[in-house]
Amino acid sequence: MLFDLTDLRLFIYIAELKSLTRAAERMHLSLAAASNRVKEMESRFGVRLLYRENKGVQLSPAGETLLVHAQQFMQQVERMKSEMQQYNNGIKGHIRIFANTTAVTEFMPEVLGEFLARHPHVNVAMEERLNQDIVRAVQEGTADIGIVAGMNQVPGLEFLNFSTDHLVLVAAPDHPLAAAGSTSFASTLEYEHIGLHEGSTLQHFLTRIVAESGQQLKLRIQVRSFEAMCRMIAAKVGIGVLPQSVAARYAQSMGLVIVQLTEPWAARERSVVVQKLGTLPQYARELVDFICTRAGKAETEAQ
Template identity: 85%
Template structure:
């Protein structure tokens, strides 16, 4: 064989740690054994896989190619182990979903509640990730289905646009910006904001916007959910930028004021992203249909393009 699973795990660890020594330690191998494994792979493939540098090691272009295949291969191995184990528990299918903050916290619980009630033999894992990480995970096969906002194409992937939302400014009713009419995002920066946790898609997006304009967002406090943001806004701790769908939902039970933002980037297209719809198991295609036909309250549903040709 050209390699075994230990070889592939070693390459993945080397790429992550940038160190053959640390990779060997994590793999519970001696440094000599790890080095020999790399040399044997280089001999078998006839290419150099590592560049040894003063600060560690760096994968060569051939090594990067091997890494991509190793990651996909190991992901498939883990998925196989997980899927086969689930048969012992009566589960006949497993769907892995990576989604942005709004999807995870606002509408996927209801969608999954309906779907899983109708599909008792299907199991689902749902994880919150940044948009770019979601697209990469679907491309690499780590996730079966991704849910993103503001991204409509990527090479080799299919996107199903299912709804349009917009970001709005949310304040307490007596805040100076509450009755000002449509305003610019820049005009909000003099006030203290309530932010989501740093790992959230929305907070990452807003941080990037202010950095691109050489400005700074005054975040008074970070919280874990849109509900917590709204409670802090009601308590006059600060103002916040939220999807209109989420703000409308919490405005039913809280004293909140929503102000339109003038920037075009506030309009956010929501899309499901997959490698190929036709290659998904039937139960996964049914879940995509559930997502696309159940646009959350407070957003405008748009037509779903079922042809979904690949975007290049």
């Protein structure tokens, strides 16, 4: 074995404190024992990890590389300990979900509310990420379940389509495009837009579409939620592109107009992404089924 957890903790402390002596004290090791551990790691890796100087120690290039991996490894160990500790507190399962903006803010709260009520011993961690980051996380095992829109099949992953995400233009009633019924996205670019924050999947998608066309998006303001977007649109700050299911909910209460976009990309398939559905724990497979049935039904009703 190249190292153990004590070796990694010791090495991280050495890097932080720039002192072998102080790192040994923090680890409750003798200086000789700490020095021997470092020498053994250097011998096993076949490289020098530290430069010993009068003022302390400095990491070699190899030591810097080891430090990065040691920190990542220890973070994973702490995460494992945290998740395993939950079993002592009555938690029998843990599911990690990475999802796009619409999923996180619109339909997943209701889906998880019902699912968790039926599964009190399951814990869920959900994070909003961009589509490509979601797929990468599922590939690497960082996330158990991903929820994306407009993504093609990726080798080694299973995509389960559960609904179609239609993007539409939303405008105030007296806006020049409000009476159009339908319009191209390109025709909207001469007007000022309301956008979501930079980390949102939808904003990233629209920014890419505009960049590929060689045009510019006139972003008047960016906000954190679809509701805030609609409030800005109602206040005539600008127009915005939203999922139709979201737009339909706010259009009635805020007196907004929905205009269909004519581009083919306006219709995007929503999918649950997993490595292999059959290898997920039973409770995770049940959550996938919840997402596919509840979310798909909710969007159909909204439209």
